[in-house]
Amino acid sequence: MTTPVIELREVSRRYDDGPPALHEASLTVGRGEAVAILGPSGSGKSTLLNLIAGLDRPDTGTVTVDGVRVDRLGEAGSALYRRAKIGMVFQFFHLLDDLSVADNVVLPARLAGMARGxxxxxxxxxxxxxxxxxHARAYxxxxxxxxxxxxxxxxxLMNRPALLLADEPTGALDTAAGQDVSRLLAELNAEGQTIVVVTHDLALARSCTSRTVEIADGRITADLPAGTVAPAAPAVPAEGVR
Incomplete structure (x- = not known):
């Protein structure tokens, strides 16, 4: 295993009185890896993403990213951590429509205090x-x-993040554009960028990552090379059948 960028240890998160959104999850992602977090809606993958990004805190367990104990950060510390360590790509882009392309891209660096030039x-x-x-001057x-x-x-990528998090990055795109973005993520990883892609799309996982982590009902159920199918659970015999 290469030097870890992400280390989750026995992490759990529960909201209100419902079942745990995440239950005793442990995960290590090495520097330079590309990992897909797979699972259906409500499986816990978005909760996992939010904990890694410092957008939420676990009830129990520890979250360490690039040497930072994210679970110990307050609101201001979490914002500084995301600015310095994390790049995030969302399903619906979250670009500012009243800024040009170049100004959208520059924004994180300006917030981090980088000189304008x-x-x-x-x-x-x-x-x-x-x-x-x-398209630099376009909107x-x-x-x-x-x-x-x-x-x-x-x-x-503006602030050279240790970790790129992509949350359903092709979910709002047509097939051709989705394949284009998948190739882009694969190229970035080939250049050494550590990437975690959260998705329900197995084809996306196969095309741009080398490892898949499957989540169901808040639990990590499989951790396999990309494209490997997890073994099915053994069938339960019907009553009277041996």
Whole structure:
């Protein structure tokens, strides 16, 4: 195992009086890995993502990302942690429609205190790398879904995060654009970026990650190389059958 970027130890999270959204989950992700978190709606994968991102705290257990004990951070500390360590890509892009593409990409660096000239240079590099530099002065509403997701990826990479989190990154895209984004994530990982993709799409997991972690009813049920099918649970004999 390479140096861990993510270490979760016996993490549980319950909301109100319902069953645990996550129950005693342990997970390690090494530096440079690309991991897919798979599961149906309500399985606990979004809770897991929120705990890693510092958007929520566990009731029990520990969450460590790139040497930071995320579960110990307060609100201000969590915001600084996300700014320094995490890049996030969402299903619906979350771009600011009244800012140009370049200004959307620059925003995280400016919030982190990077000088304007350095931030503009970094943004220009990323837009060229992702093949959307010709849209630098355009507004997000003029772009296709695939192009907007590339802008979102550029923004997420702006501060050179230790970890890129992608939450259903192809869920709002057509098939062709989704495949384009999948290839982009695979290319970023090949260059050394650590990536965790949260999805219910097995095809996406197979195309851009090397490992799949399956969650059901708040529990991690499988941790396998991408494309491997988890063994089915043994059938329970019907009454009277031996």
């Amino acid at each position: 350095a931030a503009r240079h970094r943004a220009a590099e990323l837009l060229e790398l992702l093949g959307i530099d010709r 997000p509403g003029r772009l296709s879904g695939g192009e907007r997701q590339r802008v979102a990826v550029a923004r997420a």
